Amino acid sequence: MITEDNQKIIDSLIEQGKSFAIWRIPGEDAVHFRMQSSGSPCLIYNIEDLNKRSGFVIAPFRVCKEHPIVLIQPDCFSLPEFTEEKAYIRKKKEFLPEEIQNSSEQNEKERYAQCFSIFSQTLHKGDLDKLVLSRNRTIDKKDEFSPGAMYYAAVKRYIRSYIYLCHTPATGTWIGSTPEILLAGHNGQWQTVALAGTQPIQNEEIPQKWDDKNWREQQLVAFYIRHQLASLNIRPHENGPYAIRAGEVSHLKSDFNFSLPDSNKLGNVLALLHPTPAVCGLPKKEAYQFILKNEGYDRSYYSGFIGWLEPQGRTDLYVNLRCMHIEEKALTLYAGGGLLASSALEDEWQETQDKMQTMQRLLK
Numbered sequence: 391m392i393t394e395d396n397q398k399i400i401d402s403l404i405e406q407g408k409s410f411a412i413w414r415i416p417g418e419d420a421v422h423f424r425m426q427s428s429g430s431p432c433l434i435y436n437i438e439d440l441n442k443r444s445g446f447v448i449a450p451f452r453v454c455k456e457h458p459i460v461l462i463q464p465d466c467f468s469l470p471e472f473t474e475e476k477a478y479i480r481k482k483k484e485f486l487p488e489e490i491q492n493s494s495e496q497n498e499k500e501r502y503a504q505c506f507s508i509f510s511q512t513l514h515k516g517d518l519d520k521l522v523l524s525r526n527r528t529i530d531k532k533d534e535f536s537p538g539a540m541y542y543a544a545v546k547r548y549i550r551s552y553i554y555l556c557h558t559p560a561t562g563t564w565i566g567s568t569p570e571i572l573l574a575g576h577n578g579q580w581q582t583v584a585l586a587g588t589q590p591i592q593n594e595e596i597p598q599k600w601d602d603k604n605w606r607e608q609q610l611v612a613f614y615i616r617h618q619l620a621s622l623n624i625r626p627h628e629n630g631p632y633a634i635r636a637g638e639v640s641h642l643k644s645d646f647n648f649s650l651p652d653s654n655k656l657g658n659v660l661a662l663l664h665p666t667p668a669v670c671g672l673p674k675k676e677a678y679q680f681i682l683k684n685e686g687y688d689r690s691y692y693s694g695f696i697g698w699l700e701p702q703g704r705t706d707l708y709v710n711l712r713c714m715h716i717e718e719k720a721l722t723l724y725a726g727g728g729l730l731a732s733s734a735l736e737d738e739w740q741e742t743q744d745k746m747q748t749m750q751r752l753l754k
């Protein structure tokens with residue numbers, strides 16, 4: 391089936407409020423599609439309750455009443471056929487006027503600088519080793535915007551990242567291009583990664599020199615993963631760190647491979663890993679509370695995790711980064727970066743700009 395028809399089908403499924411996900415795994419050509427056409431997706435309020443569950447998971451940074459973990463339990467495994475009749479729904483629907491708070495870059499930067507200063511003070515006091523500061527940006531959605539077209543543009547452009555688009559009534563529509571595995575595996579062999587440290591791609595090359603701040607940021611994530619896995623008596627095989635490309639930025643990455651004695655407890659493993667210091671900080675609990683109190687906005691499903699969960703089959707769960715929330719009239723982009731006491735405001739601001747471009751450049 392040609393991509394253009396698929397784009398229209400995806401757009402029309404969103405218009406119809408269906409619960410579905412479409413995704414592409416890095417390095418693979420196959421596009422996976424799953425839809426739940428009967429009943430509603432399951433809402434879950436504890437990560438551990440994902441034990442023994444299968445389906446497409448959309449988990450927020452902070453699980454709460456407004457942002458539950460949503461599990462799509464599919465009964466449809468391929469994209470429905472395109473019909474003009476379905477596409478027509480899009481034109482017929484009337485939209486209610488809605489106030490969109492488009493923030494100017496100047497305002498965004500001022501807000502970011504205020505948070506940066508609060509985060510930095512805490513890091514300088516030595517209360518915390520690392521904190522991830524993030525922000526969002528809301529822009530107008532043009533009438534001709536097609537989520538389906540954007541999904542295929544991301545698939546084409548970002549071959550090394552996990553590309554997804556999902557919609558449920560509980561989460562709305564999300565799209566993203568993330569380089570970061572949270573937990574993946576099959577046949578008893580599992581993988582997670584420590585991904586941190588960021589530099590722009592330079593003349594199409596992955597940078598070879600990384601400063602101490604970037605190394606340390608990544609080492610803190612690797613330390614945390616080793617520690618969390620050790621608490622489950624897991625001694626992983628570790629490979630890295632090495633530099634990788636993700637769109638127009640690059641990161642330092644270590645792979646952790648391990649076997650799991652009981653794949654019926656993936657919820658417990660996920661609760662132990664999420665949120666890693668790649669999106670939160672160290673020590674974990676203190677950093678998490680600090681972010682909730684001081685970041686000044688709701689991360690919603692950004693920096694949560696998304697993907698296919700199947701304990702007895704194949705699981706591919708990714709950290710929800712370089713993502714965008716699609717609403718009736720507005721698009722909201724998200725990006726963040728790890729701060730240490732040595733971080734500089736301008737560098738960190740620019741890093742969030744570069745990461746946000748992953749999705750934003752596809753809008754042009």
Ligand SMILES: C=C(O[C@@H]1C=C(C(=O)O)C=C[C@H]1O)C(=O)O
Nearest residue numbers: 586587588668711725726727728
């Ligand atoms: C937080 C984000 O990315 C994470 C933070 C990184 C960093 O601080 O250098 C690098 C990769 C990701 O683990 C994001 O993309 O929003």
